Amino acid sequence: MPFANYKLPQDSLTTAQKEDLIHKTTDLLVGLFGEVVRPNTMVLIEEVKDGGYGRADEVFVLPDEYRAKG
Structure with a gap:
């Protein structure tokens, strides 16, 4: 089971x-492993x-200026 863990600023x-x-990471791992x-x-995705x-x-x-808008 592939597992990706991102730690990003809140x-x-x-x-x-x-x-x-999440979708792009899943597609990347599917591309590597099938x-x-x-x-x-x-x-x-963990927010710090x-x-x-x-x-x-x-x-x-x-x-x-780097905080998500929306």
Whole structure:
């Protein structure tokens, strides 16, 4: 069973964009492993709250211009 896990900043994608990401990821995995995996492919999108992630001692907060509209 293929499993893809995305961790994204909260509010960075709309519901429609998340659905598109799930469909495209499923299609990618089906392209690699064959149609037999489609019914068992899991795509999980986890949203991380502002301040809940960082790199090299820098805590990230998503700027308003990058937040999903809609």
